[in-house]
Amino acid sequence: MINPSGCRWCGIDQREHAQRWKPPAGWHQWEQPTQDQIKRRMQERRSTRSAP
Template sequence: MTTSPNACRHCGIERRDHALAQRWKEPVGWHQWAPPTQEQIKARMLARRAERKPR
């Protein structure tokens, strides 16, 4: 399963799961949720589309 398009830009965790605590991710270190860049959103959406099974 791929990362949600709107997950944290640093670690890919959903905002609701990131909300109450900071998370650790190399090389960023401890961080709070940060919105993904437009490039990350597009790449994540394309990856999700590629994973879909053909109808």
């Protein structure tokens, strides 16, 4: 499950991130997710928790 505040490209928490590879970003440092990404991730997490 992706942390809502995880990297905008790969979802990994900032303190665990270092430098990672993920298309389309390629090699990247942790980057703040957009407000829309945070909202979507929170909605996904909520729907996963409430699923039977």
